[in-house]
Amino acid sequence: MQNEEIDYLLLSDDGPGFHTIEGEGEWIGYPSVFMRLFGCNLSCRGWATADSPYGCDSYVSWTKKNKHSFEDIFNFYEQNDLISKLKRGDLWKITGGEPMLRQKPLISFVKNFIKKYEFTPRIDFETNGTIMPEPDWDEFKVTYTVSPKLSSNGDSERQTYKPAVLDYHVKKGSCFKFVVKSENDLKEIYRKYIDFPLIQMPKNRVWIMVCAGSRKEHIDTAESVAEICKKEGFKMSPRLHLMIWDKALKV
Numbered sequence: 001m002q003n004e005e006i007d008y009l010l011l012s013d014d015g016p017g018f019h020t021i022e023g024e025g026e027w028i029g030y031p032s033v034f035m036r037l038f039g040c041n042l043s044c045r046g047w048a049t050a051d052s053p054y055g056c057d058s059y060v061s062w063t064k065k066n067k068h069s070f071e072d073i074f075n076f077y078e079q080n081d082l083i084s085k086l087k088r089g090d091l092w093k094i095t096g097g098e099p100m101l102r103q104k105p106l107i108s109f110v111k112n113f114i115k116k117y118e119f120t121p122r123i124d125f126e127t128n129g130t131i132m133p134e135p136d137w138d139e140f141k142v143t144y145t146v147s148p149k150l151s152s153n154g155d156s157e158r159q160t161y162k163p164a165v166l167d168y169h170v171k172k173g174s175c176f177k178f179v180v181k182s183e184n185d186l187k188e189i190y191r192k193y194i195d196f197p198l199i200q201m202p203k204n205r206v207w208i209m210v211c212a213g214s215r216k217e218h219i220d221t222a223e224s225v226a227e228i229c230k231k232e233g234f235k236m237s238p239r240l241h242l243m244i245w246d247k248a249l250k251v
């Protein structure tokens with residue numbers, strides 16, 4: 001097949017973008033434009049709770065596939081005043097699903113954006129850390145919020161655990177965000193990520209996030225996460241959008 005130039009992105013049911021406050025990890029509190037890509041290589045069904053029945057907290061990323069041309073996305077961003085937000089320095093959070101699944105069209109999209117609007121937006125990828133980023137991203141100085149999945153997420157270790165990709169992110173200084181529900185989760189973080197010689201994730205780059213799908217669940221579980229972080233020396237990440245809006249998506 002010829003090298004075909006792709007001029008569209010497959011996005012989730014969230015639409016091409018929305019303006020919000022980043023609610024998790026290192027960039028928490030930043031005004032942000034979220035763009036959610038379609039599809040993921042994991043399922044995270046093991047996290048299902050009464051308040052989060054799919055397990056995956058971003059299930060809209062795989063329920064409906066929406067094809068948007070670059071031009072459509074640019075028009076949407078202009079009409080919704082999102083270009084000016086990115087220009088003043090708001091974070092462009094590119095998430096999913098797993099955005100690293102579709103890097104070629106994304107790289108082309110970002111190059112087109114920079115050419116058209118003549119500035120380089122501040123991009124942070126939300127990724128599950130299983131797919132190696134393309135070297136092209138270095139040109140745009142993107143950052144990564146990496147959320148590796150432990151065995152409690154329900155997917156196999158063969159799918160979730162990619163030491164070479166994690167080592168790449170350690171060297172990049174990426175933010176690592178884990179969901180911890182039990183003592184076993186904590187042991188797994190030490191065994192596979194912090195004490196494992198091929199990765200050696202620095203503890204000062206690790207955030208432990210509250211596992212919750214509603215404001216109530218967040219209130220009920222946050223204290224135990226705070227205690228883990230105090231004891232182990234990790235940073236704590238709440239899920240700010242649950243505390244503010246009592247919703248995990250589209251806010």
Ligand code: SF4
Pocket residue numbers: 040041042043044055056057058059061096097098128149
């Ligand atoms: S990695 Fe993220 S988007 Fe993918 S299934 Fe798990 S929670 Fe959902």
